[in-house]
Amino acid sequence: MKTNTSIYTNRYMKTYSSLILILLTVVAFSCGKKDELTVKKDELASLKKDANELRLKIEALEKEISLLDPEFGLANRKAVLISTIQPTVGKFENYVEVAGSVLSKKNVNISGEVSGRVTEVIAIEGMQVAKGQVMARIDSESIQRNMEEVQKQLELATIVFEKQERLWNQQIGTELQFLEAKNRKETLEKNLASLRTQESRTLVRAPFNGTVESVQVRLGELVQPGSPMFQFVGVSELYVEADVSERYIGVISRGDSVEISFPSINESFRTKVxxxxxxxxxxxxxxxxxxxLPNLPNVKPNMVSVLKIKDYEVDEAVKVPNYLILQDNRGEYVFIVEDGLSKKRYIKRGRTYKDRSEIVEGLTGTETLVDKGFREVGDNFSVTIAA
Structure with missing residues (x-):
């Protein structure tokens, strides 16, 4: 038993020793590998530091040489990445754009024509009214009483006249009696017709098709001839009125073509001044x-509109985007590309409309303009055009 125990003990000790040896080997290898990685990182950091210092020295030296030798500076300048566009050649039109308002030739105040108290107000604000439609009634009781009285007098005068006429035809009586009876009858007929006209005027009617904008009278209110009762706007004979700057005197004249747009209803059409x-x-x-304005169903009085009136036109013009035009003490210029370099080209601008300008001097339309990157380049800068 002792012998077996010793054998087992020896085997265990050998196995344990082997494991310890393996662990020590792994630890030693890891430490060696870690030390090697640290060395390489330190070496890389040192090289980067040296490279950065060297780059700064090179740049400083290039600047010093460029000050002494400008050609050296141009030759060693880095190329700027840009994109290009071509000027457009074609018809150029300029428009005067002004805001206007839709008005109506038939914008009136409807007033009472007779004195009296308002007995009924039929029309309300915003109501569409046809020509001749009753909008309000004024008390006509006194007029009706006068009509009844005159009517009775006329009946009697008619009987008297008819009798005098028969007698006169029989050559009985005097001519004066006949003429007096006739005059009496005709006078009463005219009085009755006048009263009937007054009675008709107690009904306030629409003078034409339109819309009631405002009601300025109340039920029971006493009105006089000329007292405003309704503001009434016709739906026809609309026009647009706009205020145009005096600098366009002589430019805009009657009959000129004009484009009108209504932002609220997203509609536009052409008409004439x-x-x-x-x-x-x-x-x-x-x-x-x-x-x-022609008759348009969706256009209403007081609607806002925008007028575009053409005041200038050229059949063949060189046009460039406004954002490419720069300015210095000498004047306005753009950058063009020639032989891989950006060149400053001074220009003379004509009219400008929206995002385009007419170029009257400096460009022929065949040049290549610097587009994206135009603010990063200068005169005689080396450029690379992006594909």
Whole structure:
């Protein structure tokens, strides 16, 4: 038993020793590998530091040499990555854009024509009314009483006249009696017709098709002839009125083509200038322009509109985007590309409309303009055009 125990003990000790040896070997290998990685990282950091210092020295030296030798600076300048576009050549049009308002030639105040108390108000604000439709009633009791009295007098005068006429035909009586009876009858007929006209005027009617904008009278209110009762706007004979700056005097005239748009309903159409004012408003230095409107179902009085009136046109013009035009003390310029370099080209600008400008001098339309990157380049900069 002792012998077996010793054998087992020896085997265990050998196995344990082997494991310890393996562990020590692994630890030693790991430490060696870690030390080698640290050395390489330190070496890389040192090289990067040296490279950065060297780059700074190179850049500083290049700047010093460029100051002494400008050609060296141009030759060693880095190329700027850009994109290019071509100027467009074609028709150029300029428009005057002004805001206008839709008005109606039939914008009136409806007033009472007779005195009396309002007995009924039929029309309400926003109501569509046809021509001749009753909008309000004024008390006509006194007029009706006068009509009844005159009617009775007329009946009697008619009987007297008929008798005098028969006698006169029989050559009985005098001519004066006949003429008096006739005059009496005709006078009463005219009085009755006048009273009937007054009675008809107690009914306030719409003078044309339109819309009741406001009601200015109340039930039971006493009105006089000329008292405003309704503001009434017709649905026809609409026009647009706009204030145009005095600098366009002589440019805009009657009959000119004009495009009108209504932002609220997203509609537009072409028409013509129907009238041009001849008086300058001293408050805002503008004059009136009227533009005729056809009958449009969705256009209402007081609606806001935008007028585009053409005031300039050229069949062949060189056009460039506005954002490419720069300016210095000498004037306006753009950058063009020639032989791999950006060149400053001074220009003379004509009219500008929206995002395009007419170039009257400096460009022929065959040049290549610097587009993206135009603010990073200068005169004689080396450029690379992006594919």
């Amino acid at each position: 129907s009238a041009v004012g001849s008086i300058i408003n001293p408050n805002n230095r503008t004059f009136k322009v009227e533009v005729f």
